[in-house]
Amino acid sequence: MDMEGYAKKLLGESLVTNEGEKWGKVRKLANHTFHAESLKRMVPEMSESVQKMLERWREHEGKEFNMLKDFRLLTTEVISRTAFGSSYMEGKHIFEMVAKLTAITVKNVYTVRFPGISILIRTDDEIEAEKLERGIKNSILELIRKREKSKDGMFENFGTDYLGQLLKLLHEPDTNKSITLDQMIDEIKALYGAGHLTTTSLLGWSVFLLALHPEWQEKARKEVVAFCGLEKTTSDAIARLKTMNMILNECMRLYPPAITLTRKAKREVRLGSMTLPANMTIFMSILALHHDPRIWGEDVHVFKPERFAEGVAKATNNNAAAFFPFGLGPRTCVGQNFTTNEAKIALSMILQRYKFTLSPNYVHYPSDNFLLTPKDGVKVVLESI
């Protein structure tokens, strides 16, 4: 994907933006790192992080509380631990810088600069974005060097997480297979971004919808208690949470965290009555398709998880391309199962302990901050069970 300006600073040359061989090398590795067997090993770490979050929630019992803030902490902690073997505190400043750079990118998405002018006159945002880009790069370099040192620089010793696997590629003697240090830095930066804001948005909207629909909250709770009792969620139980799956699908239909998908026409193509020229960039609206009454019926805006009771194909009338919160084809989201596991674990453990209702102060304000986010947070009142 051609990237310029702020977006290039944010996403760099990474899995999200690269094409061809450069993309293929890292995609293979990412598929392996976030593959079912590897994900099983992450379940205890995810549960521990949720447990820590719930301990903090004791002080909020019976009071209004904005869950979204805590989901942000949870998802940053989970991606730090599972993909980079570091703690939330260690990655905190990277997340903060990535969040600031994201905000600047969103703010300037429609800003047009004449070529050459930005070399002569730079705006405050451009200066700040460059500072952030340098800061992120230096912090990621520190993370890389720390891992190299702790593992004695031994090629096979770097670890099985994403950081360890990327280090193996960096030190790979065959240049056809290896990646450069700059690409490695960009890959880590992209995963810091992709790996937590998305899940935060999914958790936020799920809690909002469950608070609004207590009958589904109760159904989901019953299912969790049937499969897990009051114990921690296991990977076997995760696979059996069918009602939870339906709820998450319906949530991503109504509030898809990623609202558009980008593709480029490789050659001239006809699309219905339109002819798209070669190299044209096409934005597909996930949000619009998920709200099209021709596919979903007149009750398209109603929260009805039962649509998904018999799978996505039945829900979409065999039009599987009508529901794609994680994209489509070979570039489909590499973190799909990771994020679903994380959301299921978090929601299960919350439902085991709490009932929640929307606070009268909740303001419904879905906003497009790169991702579809509840701008005013998700304010709920927690009741301990």
Ligand code: HEM
């Ligand atoms: C609810 C959570 C998430 C949603 C809705 C989501 C959505 C998406 C979408 C729509 C795409 C574009 C797919 C395409 O072009 O066909 C994508 C790509 C990607 N996602 Fe996610 N994502 C989520 C969570 C995650 C997580 C947790 C990670 C990392 C652990 C992640 C990593 C990536 C990466 C690396 C790509 C680029 C894949 C490629 O181009 O090969 N995502 N995601």
